[in-house]
Amino acid sequence: MNQVSMVTVNNKNNANVQPEGEARLRMENVNLYYGEFHAVKDISLDISSSSITAIIGPSGCGKSSLLRLFNRMNDLIPSARIEGLVEFDGVDIYQPGIDVVELRKRVGMVFQKPNPFPMSIYDNVCFGPRRHGIRNKRALDDIVEKSLIQAALWDEVKDKLDQSGLSISGGQQQRLCIARVLAVEPEVILMDEPCSALDPIATLKIEDLMRTLSASYTIVIVTHNMQQAARVSDMTAFLMVGDDRAGMLVEYGQTSEIFTNPKNKKTEDYITGRFG
Amino acid sequence: MRKNYERALKALQDEVLVMASMVERSISLSIEALKKRDLELARQIIAEDENINQKRFDIEEQCVELIATQQPMAGDLRVIIAILNMLVDLERIGDHSEGIAKIAIMIGDEPPIKPLIDLPRMAEKACQMLRESMDAFVNRDVPLAKKICDDDEEVDALYEQVFRELLIIMAENPKTIGRATRLIWVAHNLERSADRITNICERVVFIATGHMEDIGASKY
C-alpha cells in the first residue's frame, strides 16, 4: 500500500495537512527570488517516502520553481536566491559542502519534453551510470535491462537498443528518460509535467508506471492535468499567486480530500474549473 | 468560466426539485384517494408513478453524462453523487404512494372501520418534510436538514398511535382484521416515506460538509 492514509493537522492557521511519519523531503518557510521577483513565498511542506505528491496550480504560480528546489536545479539560474530550509532525509541540502552531483543522483528529475540524448537507447540509459564510474559491460547490460523493464519500455525496445533514442515515439522517449533517471538508482524522482507532450494512452502508461514506482521511490509531480493529479497522487499541494504575484501554498492534503472536499474556497474554485 | 457546465449543474438540481414535487403530489393524492374512496384518482396515481420512475432515469442519465464529460470535482462531485442517491429515495417514496393507491383500490367500497384522521396527518407531515428537504437541498441548509430528521419522530409517533388504535379495533371485532391490516400497510408506507426523506437530508449534509453521517436514526 502506497496510500498515505494517516495524516495529522500540524498547521493551525491554514488548510494544510501534512503526511504523518518521517518526512523524506521537507521545506520550512522557503522563499525563492529571481532577482527582485519573489517567485515562491513562505512555503512549508513535508513529503513522505514511497508516495506520490502532486503539485497543481495555475500557470506561473511557481510549481516548477518549487520542484527545482528539491534538487537544487535553481542553482543553474544565476538570479535565483533562496531563503529557508530544504531538507532531504533531515539534511539541509543548501548547506555548504553538499555534493550537488550526488544530490541530483539521489533526487532525479524528468522534464516536460522528452529529452533523450542524441545517442543510442542503450547509451542513453548508461549515461548516468557511466558518469558515476561504471565501465563493466555486464554490469551496464544489467542496468539497461533492469531500468528499461522498470520504465515499462523493455519489451518495446529490447530488439533495437542500438537505435537512436530520438527514433522512438514521444511516449517511448519519455519512458526512456524515466529509465535514464532510474538507471542511477535515485531515491526521489521529480517530474515536471511529464505527460504534457504525450497522447492519452502514453499518459496512462506513464501514470501506471508512476504508481508501480511509488512502492520504492518518492515521487513529486507537477501537472496541469487535474485528473492526472487525482488519479496518481497520494497527496496534493495547490499553489496560487497572491496579490503580490508571489506563489504560495494555498492547500496541502490527501488527494482524496482535496478532490472531494477541499477546505479552501480557492482550491474548490480551481479544481472545479471556476477560475485559473 | 464554464458557463455551460454551470448551467447543466443548475438544470440537474432543478430537475430534482421537479421530481420531488411529483412525489409530493403523489403522496397527498394517494391519501386523498383513500379518504374520498376515489378509485379513479387511485388509478391515476398508479399510472403517474411511471412518470416518476422515468424522471428518475432521466436525471440519473444526466448525472452520468456530466460525470463522463465534465469530470466534476469537489463540491460539484458531491452534489451529483448526492443526487444519485436522493433519486433512489424519491423514486421509492413514489412507490410507497403507489402502494397506498393500490390499497385504496383494494379497500374499494368496504365499510370504513374508523374515520381517517391520523393517516392524513402523517401524509401531511411527510409532504412538509419533503418540501423542507428540498429547501435544505437548494440552500445547503444543514440545520434545516437536521431539524427535518428530528421531525421524523412525529411521524413515528403517529404511526405508533395508528397501529395501537387499529390493534384495539381488531381485538374488539375480529371481522375488521382485513380492513384494519390494510390501513396498517398505509401507515407503514407513510412511515417508510418519512424515513427516506431523512436519507435525503443526510445527503444534503454531505453536499454541504463532505461528511456522511447518520442523523437521528428512525425508531422503525
Ligand SMILES: Nc1ncnc2c1ncn2[C@@H]1O[C@H](COP(=O)(O)OP(=O)(O)OP(=O)(O)O)[C@@H](O)[C@H]1O
Ligand atoms: N529563470 C527565471 N528567471 C526569472 N523568472 C523566472 C524564471 N523561471 C520562472 N520565473 C518566474 O517565476 C514565476 C514562477 O514560474 P514557474 O515556472 O515556477 O511557474 P509554473 O507554476 O511552473 O508555471 P507553468 O505552469 O506555466 O509551468 C513566473 O512568474 C515566472 O515568470
Ligand SMILES: [Mg+2]
Ligand atoms: Mg512549470
